Amino acid sequence: MNDHDDIDQGRRHFMFSGALFVAFSLAPGARALAQEVLADEGAAVHVAKATETLAGSLKTNPLLDAWIKITPGGLVTVFTGKVELGTGVRTALLQVAAEELNMKPSLITFLTADTGASPDEGLTAGSHTMADSGSALLNASAQVRGLLVDGAAKHFGVDASTLTVSDAVIKAPDGRTMSYGDAIGIVDLHRKATPTSPLKDPATFTTIGTSLPRLDIPNKVTGGVSYVQDMQLPGMLHARVVMPPVYDAKLLSFDEAAILKMPGVVRIVRNGSMLAVVAHGEWQAVVAQRALAANCQWSPGRALPDREKVHEDLKRISTQRIEIANTHSATAPAAKTLTATFRKNYLLHGSIGPSCSVAHLDNGVLTVWTHSQGVYPLRDALAEMLSMPKPSIRCIHTEGSGCYGHNGADDVAAHAALIAAAMPGQPIRVQWMREQEHTWDHFTPAMVTEVSASLDASGHIVDWQYELWSNSHNERIVNAGRLLPARMLETPFVSAPSTPMLQPEGGGDRNAIPLYALPAMHIVNNFSPTMPLQTSAMRSLGAHTNVWAIESFMDELAHAAGVEPVAFRLRHMQDPRARHVIELAAQQFGWPRPPRARNRGVGFAFGKYKNLMAYVAMAVEITVVPETGQVILEHADVAVDAGQIVSPDGIRNQIEGGIVQSASWSLYEELKYDTQRVRSFDWSSYPILRFSAAPRSLKVHLINRPGAPFLGAAEASMGPTAGALANAIFDATGQRMREMPFAGDGLRKRIDA
Structure with a gap:
């Protein structure tokens, strides 16, 4: 799939010796x-x-x-x-x-x-x-x-x-x-x-x-111990948790005696609605968990939102109107105005390995092995939850099989910590089940964006109006109440209030301010701290949606102006590094391509992640199968400027991986739910991009800037991928993609119409 520099397969692997851990503290005061x-x-x-x-x-x-x-x-x-x-x-x-x-x-x-x-x-x-x-x-x-x-x-x-x-x-x-x-x-x-x-x-x-x-x-390619899921400690017990069927449901009763008679079961741990079974063997824990879940009685809990009205609801429940850009300068009169609305649905992380953690309370010190992305915030929240001093808790990061964002890593660590605290002296391994990983995920929020822009008689943008509506993209662990099990305890903790992330980083409004030179620009983030579904951070946050909307609309404006799309972008771009990646991607791709075969299309998009990190421009070519709505990414040329390059192969891997993941989000993924519960509980009910649909060819062209600051690249290709795919689908079918996912039955019906 990939074209790389020649790699010396004989390069030696590095082996590292052990080391003494030495604690330290910040300077006094x-x-x-x-x-x-x-x-x-x-x-x-x-x-x-x-x-x-x-x-x-x-x-x-x-x-x-x-x-x-x-x-x-x-x-x-x-x-x-x-x-x-x-x-x-x-x-x-x-x-x-x-x-x-x-x-x-x-x-x-x-x-x-x-x-x-x-x-x-x-x-x-x-x-x-x-x-x-x-x-x-x-x-x-x-x-x-x-x-x-x-x-x-x-x-x-x-x-x-x-x-x-x-x-x-x-x-x-x-x-x-x-x-x-x-x-x-x-x-x-x-x-x-x-x-x-x-x-x-x-x-x-x-x-x-x-x-x-x-x-x-x-270790990953040889099947060695690589992940927290692989950990084995002497005397380790296995635990599985039972989760409520829906948000806010309370545990009323269960048959404890029947479960304790099952083979290998050591103990049932309950605190309020936090319920777990502990066994000697992992399969014994799984069997007991299924039986325990089947005989639990729960209160009704609360209803979920109507999936058909969720985008209308986002506008209704938003309470904070945050103006993030408002600039005006003299412009020529508007000759033509275009408007569009873009909608993104809820997505889940879909971690390949269900979240897992190992915890051990020994001599008053709790050690937690976790794939959390923030061991210190997790340590602090666990200390609050367990009423333990922070120095008595040690959180050690251990890779997890699948992450990128706020999945269940912190929550399962809290489960392991609670069970280990109830059973001191014995290491406890907790792994969520697949349906728990899916249905109790911190989903990435649904979003709505509305954009309006005007062109003057010469085909230049003279006005840009943009609004977005979104729940929180950041429910990271800042207190014990942000840990799911802590909210289920007999004396529950309360989550810290949801607050918007401020620019220039942004949350739902990440990358909502275009990098293009626009003389008049007004951009508003409509934030709702109320969350119909549990949401938090996933790779690139709002940048995936905002860059898609901006780059789709730039393409539409270019067509309305009668200007070739890459030339139109360059017409409005002053940043020399941005111009460089745009020109390089177009050159390497051979843009503009000559007339193409039926059902083939090309698309272009650009983004500078958060307007602070790596620059990415890409041109893609796709095939659309009109009978099914399938979209095949045939080829992409991608130009990247991440400042001083440390590892060329590492940046290529991240850009390529981001394209594959964003293609999956943009073309296929959508959380299924109704007012009763989340229905995407396995891989058949939440389809992701399969190997058969992986891009046929990706070429990543790197611009190295020795001595320049390092610019993060891991999330930089998410938005441009969505924009380029949407523009390529328009080129192939004449259909403007206003809602994700793009491919499948929805696209087929639009083509047939």
Whole structure:
């Protein structure tokens, strides 16, 4: 499917030794000095005035030994507070640190998010990892190297500029050497980072910019232990939970005695409506869970929204009108005005592996292994839920099989913690069932957008009006009440109020402000804190819908102006880097394509993720099967500018994966539900893109900018994919796609009509 640079299959795999975990704390008084600022997709983070000028996450974790520890024996351990979600960032961050430490990556022990060891970087979300943690590690590693070299220079009595460093060994011109282990005896890394760093010239990079083998891949392709789902601890028991049939239903009764007689059952744990069965074996737990669920009696709960009226309801229940852009300048008179409405339905995460966690309460300390995207916020919420001091809870990130956003990871961790707290001394493994993963997901919200724009007589946009309606895209864990099991307890916790995420990041309004130069622009986010269905963050948040709407409408305006669509975009684009990716994608694709065969179409779209991160432009070619409404993505050329490239293969993987996932959302996916309950409980009731419908060919063309800031790319292709597909369907069929999903029976009926 993919065209890549040649890859040396003989490249060696890296093996890492164990490391001693050392806890650390922020500098004294840092909390008192802190100012609160909003973090992307999560709880507030704190930036002290004294650290505002530091790079990336050094602002919130300024001590160098929070990031890098060196033992007298020469063991170098590098930490990040970010987590590996399958994006390859663990490998990329290691490359960054290795480059500036002048070490082979294989000589470094690299550890990810762990509340007992790593810096607190909040959530791994919003394509922030390289911008935040990557920038922090780049500068921290350079400063540590500089301090060690300065210490060695003083010891040798020479100028630091005469020393060279290779693989943790500092060498003087006369042949004398000092290892990093020796140098740490004369250098104290327990100090704050400085605003300036002795960064290497990007022209000398040997690790950054290369495609190293991913650290997480070998076990995954050989069937080794890779995920929290694979964990096995001595004496571990297996638990399964019973969930209510619908929101707000209360557990009335169940036959405990019958379940306790079943083979392998150890205990039933109940607290209010939180119910679980614990057994020696996993299958025993599954069988007991099914029997327990069958004999439970529940109160009715509350009705779900009418699926046919959900978009009307979004307008009715919105309570906050937030103006995010309002600009006006002199323009030519409007000669033509176009309007359109776009609708997106609820989607679910569809994690391949149901959410899982392992917890163990031992000697008053609760350890939780979790695939949460934020181990520190989770730790804090668990402490509140269990009335335990935070230092008595340790959350260790362990990869999960399937994530990208706020799925059930935190909730299942809360289940495991509650059961482990009730059964101290025994490790407890909890895995949700498939129907629980689907029906109790934090769905991505349905949305409505309305756009109106005017063209002058010369075919230039002179006015742009845009409104959107959406529930919250961010119900991340900021208190115990955000944990689903905590709301089911006998004394339930209450979720923190839903609040909109502010620009420039945005939530439902992410990427709602076009990057195009528009003389008059008015954009409004209509936010509703009321959620008919449980919603939260999924990859790209509102950018998927907003870029689709904007790029579809740009295409429509181009046709109305009689201007070729790529030329129309360039006419309204001033950002030189945006112009570069647009021109490169068009050139590589051979845009505009000559007249095509029947039922074939091409489409183009552009986006700069959050108007802050990576630039992506793409041209696609599709085939539509009119008898079924199937849409086949035949080929795409994609141009990407993510600033300084750390791992070319890593960025390609993320762009390609984003295209496949966005194609699935845009063409096929839609949550099924009625007023009684969610009906998408398995893969037959929630179809996703299958291997047979995977894109035939994807070519990703990277623009490297050595020395430029890292720009997050993991979510950057979601919106442009939706826009390009919608425009290609119009090119093939003459049908403008105003509602997702595009493909299938709905498209077939429109073609037949």
